[in-house]
Amino acid sequence: MKTNRLFLVCLGLLACFRPPASSAENWAQWRGPLFNGSTTEKNLPATWSKTNNVLWSTPLPGPSHATPIVWDDSVFVSSPDDDKNLLLLCLDRRTGKIRWQKQVGVGDRTQGRNNMTSPSPVTDGKTVWVMYGTGDLAAFDFSGKELWSRHLAKEYGKFTILWLYGSSPMLYKNRLYIQVLRNCQGFDATAADAPPQHQSFILCLDPKTGDNIWLHIRPTDAEGESQDGYSTPVPSECPGGTEIVVVGGDYVTGNDAKTGAELWRGGGIRNFRHLGDARLVPTPLLADGLVIVSGAKRNPMLAFRDCGKGDITTSGLAWTYKEYPTDCVTPLFYQGKVFELDGDRQMMVCMDPKTGQVQWQKPLGNREIYRASPTGADGKIYCLSENATAVVMSAADGQVLSTIPMDEGMTHATIAAAQGCLFLRTAQNLYCIGKK
16 A cells, blocks of 8 residues: 655654644644644544633634644734734734744735635744735744735735735745646746746745745646636655645646656646636645646646656546535545545545545535635644535544534635634634533
8 A cells, every 4th residue: 555655754853843842733834733634632522612612712803714824822814904014913822922923025906715825834933934916025033023925026026916916925845835837828838938927836945045046937738817827836756756736727736845846747736617617726635646736716626646757647547526516625535545525516425545445435524615724633623614604524434513603704824723622713713612
């Protein structure tokens, strides 16, 4: 049986980062400590209300779909304010008190259901990095001191993305990775030698200084909105070294982490048009030697064998899944299974990652839309609807354990599990939920 190499590497990194006296994990970036939506956290509540099992709640300056980021006793959240400033806040995990907030940029705006603060922060326990849809990128220490900042849209052209930029920075092995998959607005999107002002690209930075290590132009023959990508890169450990997996623009690619060079490319993600162009939202998922990508606009889910070479569209395809494909929700890998949520039809599907065979599929039990991605922890799966209704399911059989309406406006923010607690963000407040 093939071992999930990334899982083993991440466990090793966690062992290095975690304080020796603590058995709790941190949630350092958007898909958590293992880049797959799961954590080894235990003793988490299966139910709560606005008062029961709520350790604290803190009002936030404005709504954002960014996931809370947690390291030890610090919680970081992105938020706009009423003056359209783009803020990074640091809260005390024990009390919910705001320690500091810093203005990173200006010019928040809303397009559809998105605003400029959708990307989640990322941290290594000493520094926190945050990026916004304006192209503002900045690094702060845990006291709130700015270490460096850049404005990538001024350097590399406007982020021309229909529903605004939503990709989060990704930190791995002391490098910071940024992807900008955007509409090239009439420029040749297939030209690898075109300037980055007119192209989609992947950028690797030195996290200490913000300086470029490499920039790779990512060409595509996708058209219109299909060039737009809202996913986040993920790392893959291969025999030849670390690869950075990126999905969007009708393709999934593996790039050399050292140089940015494209090593392989898989197509077939958009097999048909549905409601016009097909932007891609879900982040790729690595599970048991496979790279699992969710097709846009209810196109099938595809699983490619990882660490490929060249065009793997046909040769690297392991399986496809068509019955309940997701549109916006990133799948979860937890306890050796893939959990895929059709957020429009409220159906959770448990699958064998090796074959794609469905183990079970269970409805969430309400008729609300889901855009936040599921979180796996303590034998449970935590989901959050657009209306901020939380649904807790058993990871073993899909039984719904509880349904908790928070009734606080629209949210796409994924629930984070860290330090023995759940961190749930609504349009109004940040909640810390744990057993009292």
